[in-house]
Amino acid sequence: MTLTSRHIQAYLLLLPAFVFLVGFTHYPAIATLIDSVMSAPRGGRAPAFIGLENYQAMIQDPVFWKSAINNLWFALATIPASMALSIVMALWVNDKIAGRQFLRMSYFLPTVMPMIAVANIWIFFYTPDYGLINQILQLLGFKSLNFLGNPDLALMSVTIVAIWKEAGFFMIFYLAALQTLSPSYREAAQIEGASRWYFFWRIQWPLLMPTTIFVLVNALINSVRMVDHIFVMTNGGPNNASSLLLFYLYEVGFKFWDRGYASTLTVVLLAILAIAGLVQFFLLDRRTHYR
Amino acid sequence: MKKFIKSFSVAAASLCVSTAVLAQTEVSFYFPVAVGGPITKIIDGYAADFNKNNPNVVVTPVYAGSYQETIVKSLTAHKSGKPPTAAILLSTDTFTLIDEDAIVPMDNFVKTDADRQWIKSFFPAFMLNGQIDNKTWGIPFQRSTVVMYYNKQAFKAAGLDPEKAPATWTELVEMGTKLTKRDASGNVTQWGIQVPSSGFPYWLFQGFSTQNNAILANAAGTKVAYDDLKTIEALQFWMDLSQKYKIHPPGVVQWGTTPRDFMEGKSAMIWTTTGNLTNIRKNAPFEFGVAMLPANARRGSPTGGGNFFIFKKAPAKEQQAAYEFAKWLTQPERAAQWSIDTGYVAVSPAAYETPALKKYAAEFPPALVARDQLPHAVAELSTHDNQRVTKALNDGLQAGLTGTKTAEQALKDAQIEATRLLRTYQ
Numbered sequence: 001m002t003l004t005s006r007h008i009q010a011y012l013l014l015l016p017a018f019v020f021l022v023g024f025t026h027y028p029a030i031a032t033l034i035d036s037v038m039s040a041p042r043g044g045r046a047p048a049f050i051g052l053e054n055y056q057a058m059i060q061d062p063v064f065w066k067s068a069i070n071n072l073w074f075a076l077a078t079i080p081a082s083m084a085l086s087i088v089m090a091l092w093v094n095d096k097i098a099g100r101q102f103l104r105m106s107y108f109l110p111t112v113m114p115m116i117a118v119a120n121i122w123i124f125f126y127t128p129d130y131g132l133i134n135q136i137l138q139l140l141g142f143k144s145l146n147f148l149g150n151p152d153l154a155l156m157s158v159t160i161v162a163i164w165k166e167a168g169f170f171m172i173f174y175l176a177a178l179q180t181l182s183p184s185y186r187e188a189a190q191i192e193g194a195s196r197w198y199f200f201w202r203i204q205w206p207l208l209m210p211t212t213i214f215v216l217v218n219a220l221i222n223s224v225r226m227v228d229h230i231f232v233m234t235n236g237g238p239n240n241a242s243s244l245l246l247f248y249l250y251e252v253g254f255k256f257w258d259r260g261y262a263s264t265l266t267v268v269l270l271a272i273l274a275i276a277g278l279v280q281f282f283l284l285d286r287r288t289h290y291r
Numbered sequence: 292m293k294k295f296i297k298s299f300s301v302a303a304a305s306l307c308v309s310t311a312v313l314a315q316t317e318v319s320f321y322f323p324v325a326v327g328g329p330i331t332k333i334i335d336g337y338a339a340d341f342n343k344n345n346p347n348v349v350v351t352p353v354y355a356g357s358y359q360e361t362i363v364k365s366l367t368a369h370k371s372g373k374p375p376t377a378a379i380l381l382s383t384d385t386f387t388l389i390d391e392d393a394i395v396p397m398d399n400f401v402k403t404d405a406d407r408q409w410i411k412s413f414f415p416a417f418m419l420n421g422q423i424d425n426k427t428w429g430i431p432f433q434r435s436t437v438v439m440y441y442n443k444q445a446f447k448a449a450g451l452d453p454e455k456a457p458a459t460w461t462e463l464v465e466m467g468t469k470l471t472k473r474d475a476s477g478n479v480t481q482w483g484i485q486v487p488s489s490g491f492p493y494w495l496f497q498g499f500s501t502q503n504n505a506i507l508a509n510a511a512g513t514k515v516a517y518d519d520l521k522t523i524e525a526l527q528f529w530m531d532l533s534q535k536y537k538i539h540p541p542g543v544v545q546w547g548t549t550p551r552d553f554m555e556g557k558s559a560m561i562w563t564t565t566g567n568l569t570n571i572r573k574n575a576p577f578e579f580g581v582a583m584l585p586a587n588a589r590r591g592s593p594t595g596g597g598n599f600f601i602f603k604k605a606p607a608k609e610q611q612a613a614y615e616f617a618k619w620l621t622q623p624e625r626a627a628q629w630s631i632d633t634g635y636v637a638v639s640p641a642a643y644e645t646p647a648l649k650k651y652a653a654e655f656p657p658a659l660v661a662r663d664q665l666p667h668a669v670a671e672l673s674t675h676d677n678q679r680v681t682k683a684l685n686d687g688l689q690a691g692l693t694g695t696k697t698a699e700q701a702l703k704d705a706q707i708e709a710t711r712l713l714r715t716y717q
Contacts, residue, residue: 251678257387
């Protein structure tokens with residue numbers, strides 16, 4: 001096939017988007033890959049090629065493994081919990097109940113508030129002795145807990161904040177999807193005498209599947225992306241108990257100024273995300289019914 | 292004729308002004324905000340006043356966020372070739388800035404006797420982190436130390452003399468025990484003592500370690516003494532406060548909520564920065580006292596806070612102007628007012644001799660405690676690859692305080708990590 005003027009025109013039309021895609025996605029990714037096999041530039045010293053030394057250092061780095069395992073738990077908790085919560089909330093505020101607008105707004109509120117502000121408020125919820133949660137615990141006869149200062153509780157505490165923050169955001173998508181479902185399904189189900197659970201499980205849930213895929217991908221991305229509150233609440237402590245991959249990456253890159261090693265961590269993070277994304281699309285997408 | 296001369300001189304004057312405008316030197320100045328209060332407004336005021344006195348220099352202050360954000364912005368700008376002319380950054384980042392080849396020593400600009408006098412005018416404790424290899428890299432600007440705040444009302448209730456804070460570790464434990472109150476079911480309603488350990492526990496730990504006669508790093512920033520016997524003892528004492536004597540909250544205590552804990556009466560004594568003085572003074576509903584940290588082998592506290600640095604890649608003319616600005620900023624009267632407005636320690640003894648600060652101190656004597664503690668103060672922990680070497684200690688301290696490791700194990704592990712990181716600087 002020859003290059004016709006039609007082709008040239010098409011490529012010209014694509015050019016602006018292409019420039020941005022290359023400039024902000026492809027070039028940084030390749031530059032990161034190159035940086036990851038270089039030593040960190042310090043002062044006058046130029047970065048030198050060191051092969052896979054950064055990757056070896058990473059495998060031997062206990063803080064990296066701690067952050068990776070923490071991140072796995074963080075993802076395993078936030079993804080299902082925030083999705084389940086968002087469906088329940090969406091189903092509830094989709095019904096015709098009193099104060100529906102108010103409820104919808106309250107559920108969505110955590111999403112619109114900046115994470116840094118929210119984290120500062122949650123610190124006081126978690127404060128030992130007089131914090132909100134501990135006051136309730138003590139009222140019920142339990143002992144006060146040091147949520148953020150106990151290595152066994154710190155990760156759970158920051159996970160809960162993430163779930164609380166995310167659920168409202170996902171609820172919006174479910175709510176929108178629920179409203180596109182034709183009311184005739186519900187009427188038919190009612191005439192047939194289907195139970196509420198049966199109606200949800202056999203009709204609403206399958207029809208919501210495309211939304212679920214979308215939300216799942218987003219939840220996965222957020223589970224490695226949401227670290228703002230770690231900076232405010234624990235700084236990854238105590239003793240890295242609440243450190244997540246991206247948080248550690250920031251520390252290495254912008255506190256330790258070790259660009260080479262930070263790039264190595266970025267490459268690994270990218271690889272994990274890419275694999276997870278591909279698995280989701282190839283396995284789940286096939287089973288999903290799009291209308 | 293007279294009229295002509297007049298109009299001529301007006302024209303000449305306006306010509307001068309316009310050439311002055313053309314020859315103006317612009318000094319970009321990054322600064323962080325780390326304490327409460329209208330800091331940005333005060334700094335903008337300084338820039339405007341300086342311009343009034345020096346019409347050919349325009350200082351453009353840029354509020355750059357927290358200390359961490361400010362150094363990220365400054366170093367990123369430095370790496371791209373266009374750094375700010377000057378910035379306020381943590382004094383402990385001096386090694387990092389030197390290793391990145393980002394700053395110039397002040398000695399480059401010290402020419403007259405007055406200049407040499409000025410460099411000598413600061414409290415020696417504040418120069419420790421900024422003077423390396425016989426050069427002065429940073430000028431102290433917003434500096435602090437750790438002090439102890441105590442609740443006089445709680446002292447009275449526990450039968451203690453409200454004018455006498457604990458002066459030794461033994462007294463700290465004795466008084467702390469008396470001040471710890473429990474309800475019928477054994478829950479603590481008031482802790483004796485609280486020392487925060489989230490975020491940067493090394494800084495407060497330097498109180499304990501210095502008091503136990505341990506110095507955590509050498510002046511060259513190439514060696515640390517994390518596993519020194521005295522350092523281990525110091526951590527053991529901090530751990531004992533909660534694990535043995537049960538007068539200190541268990542686990543890691545939040546830095547951010549500690550002043551609040553004090554004002555809520557949950558802790559009778561706290562250690563925190565002098566920078567919280569104004570906040571606690573305004574909000575504590577009871578009478579409180581401020582005291583130096585208690586002594587063991589000696590008294591001791593680290594210094595903290597930010598120094599004024601000049602960047603290497605800035606044009607020479609801008610650097611010179613920034614140097615003049617630094618001199619102007621640290622004049623005794625201005626340093627005194629800055630201290631009153633913010634709670635930071637004024638950086639020179641001369642500032643404490645100014646009428647403004649004398650009057651303030653007479654009204655509010657706790658403002659002098661930080662200064663009186665300065666002779667006992669040591670350099671804040673700072674080494675090459677500073678944040679990483681410090682993180683090794685932070686992790687170790689938190690492991691000890693949460694009971695994950697023994698004091699010895701925690702600090703031995705920290706030492707191994709720090710030694711590994713510092714091997715390239717030997």
